[in-house]
Amino acid sequence: MPIYEYACMECESHFDELVRSTDQAVTCPECGAAKVLKQLSTFAVHGVSKKPTLAGPSGGGGGCCGGSCGCGH
Secondary structure, three states, X not given: OOEEEEEEOOOOOEEEEEOOOOOOOOXXXXXXXXXXXXXXXXXXXXXXXXXXXXXXXXXXXXOOOOOOOOOOO
């Protein structure tokens, strides 16, 4: 049972969720919205490759979630 990181597209909060099955519905604990986006964990981003990218060696940029969720953080 993996723990995934999510970003809420409604209230922009970030949270972790233990996912028991692939068909489990995930909702934001702050506002209850079902419009959430699964994020790459810090471990997954840093563990993928040791090669530097255009975004730099950390693979980040654009805020706390790398800008992929569009939350502006």
